[in-house]
Amino acid sequence: MNHLHACPQCDALHTDVDLQAGESAVCGQCASVLDKASSLTVSGWLALVLGAIILFLSANIAPVVHITLQGHRISPNFPEAIALSWQQGHHSLAIMGGLLGVVFPLLMLLYRLWALLVIRSGRLPLDFSLGLRVLGILQHWSLVPVVFLAMIVALVKFAGLAQVTPAYGLWAYAVLMLVYTSASRLSVQKLWNMAAEKGMVIASAPMSSDDFIGCSACGLVQTPDEDAPCLRCNATLHKRKPDMQNRAWAFLITAMLLYVPANILPIMVLTTPMGSSAHTILGGVIELWESGSADLALIVFTASIVVPFTKFVALVVLLCGAHRWKGRVVQRQRTRIYELVEFIGQWSMLDVFVVLLLGAMGNFPGLSQIIPGSAALSFGLVVVLTMLSALSFDPRVGWDARTAQQRSVKAIRENSDLKVE
Numbered sequence: 001m002n003h004l005h006a007c008p009q010c011d012a013l014h015t016d017v018d019l020q021a022g023e024s025a026v027c028g029q030c031a032s033v034l035d036k037a038s039s040l041t042v043s044g045w046l047a048l049v050l051g052a053i054i055l056f057l058s059a060n061i062a063p064v065v066h067i068t069l070q071g072h073r074i075s076p077n078f079p080e081a082i083a084l085s086w087q088q089g090h091h092s093l094a095i096m097g098g099l100l101g102v103v104f105p106l107l108m109l110l111y112r113l114w115a116l117l118v119i120r121s122g123r124l125p126l127d128f129s130l131g132l133r134v135l136g137i138l139q140h141w142s143l144v145p146v147v148f149l150a151m152i153v154a155l156v157k158f159a160g161l162a163q164v165t166p167a168y169g170l171w172a173y174a175v176l177m178l179v180y181t182s183a184s185r186l187s188v189q190k191l192w193n194m195a196a197e198k199g200m201v202i203a204s205a206p207m208s209s210d211d212f213i214g215c216s217a218c219g220l221v222q223t224p225d226e227d228a229p230c231l232r233c234n235a236t237l238h239k240r241k242p243d244m245q246n247r248a249w250a251f252l253i254t255a256m257l258l259y260v261p262a263n264i265l266p267i268m269v270l271t272t273p274m275g276s277s278a279h280t281i282l283g284g285v286i287e288l289w290e291s292g293s294a295d296l297a298l299i300v301f302t303a304s305i306v307v308p309f310t311k312f313v314a315l316v317v318l319l320c321g322a323h324r325w326k327g328r329v330v331q332r333q334r335t336r337i338y339e340l341v342e343f344i345g346q347w348s349m350l351d352v353f354v355v356l357l358l359g360a361m362g363n364f365p366g367l368s369q370i371i372p373g374s375a376a377l378s379f380g381l382v383v384v385l386t387m388l389s390a391l392s393f394d395p396r397v398g399w400d401a402r403t404a405q406q407r408s409v410k411a412i413r414e415n416s417d418l419k420v421e
């Protein structure tokens, strides 16, 4: 029997298709990519995740740069940068940077390792579904590639102030970013499918009516049954994300309000024997531009100013027309906008990590000191709140707005056949 899958973006039902390595299954209704086949076996994934963990540890223990200023030399790494901002009293900023840049990525790799070991052993522990649910949450909040980009920006910004030499940690981070991105393709859904293939959990549920609900935690399609939890993973089932409009608007409006101090207040304060100077986000971009790093100035401008603003506009557009049906083409475009918002979400955290890193790189007591300004926390909160707003939004609601005729079995059959690309 073919297993059923409900598209997470539009809720169209699909049956399994056999994919060759490198092929993708694309939803016939909303055109989002449902699955990308990989040639890796359980052991292959294990090797990849183990490699990522070793790289992650060495990249965070080794110094990222050696900095020499007037005979003094320091060699900071990323965890030291976070510890320093904690010592300077910026506790919330240190917690935010530490969780998103170090703790969550490491936990995410460890959870994947554990799930793969469980699947390889063939014996299911009681907390398997709880572990995978935690992994499902963590995967939105682990920002390794952003930390690496922040290292490059911090390095270039600091190059004019002191003698800066890249160290082992930076190269390890560069390799880690590639391995980590590959390991991130091992989604929670893939892990459930692997366990189902080995017969450790059920692969499909008996369907007793035409109505169905796809579990947001494990993907199992099943017949809704009052308040009963998911048959496979025990998660609470929701046909659609609860209280979408209220939650998404609340997060979004708070983010918009915080965006004002984030841009007006200084994001960092540089103190030297000559005096101290405060720098705003836009000021930092202009400094990068004037110092001859036009490409980095553009990257920081995009990540810190264009991306948050685009997210605001996109979320307002999505939320305002969420329950209106304007045809398949428009609804597909709206689905693409939502995927874009999800994809770019994390990149605006760049400036927060840059400030944390600069704090450690410029820490020469008596000679120079870089301290995060009050905008750093506001800006970090803007990013977190817009990500929460996007996570509260349910893209399936737009497809629900079709008329009964457009939703008929015939129309769905025409629209929802899987395409293999």
Ligand SMILES: [Zn+2]
Pocket: 007, 008, 009, 010, 011, 012, 027, 028, 029, 030, 031, 032
């Ligand atoms: Zn779809």
Ligand SMILES: [Zn+2]
Pocket: 215, 216, 217, 218, 219, 220, 230, 231, 232, 233, 234, 235
């Ligand atoms: Zn489930």
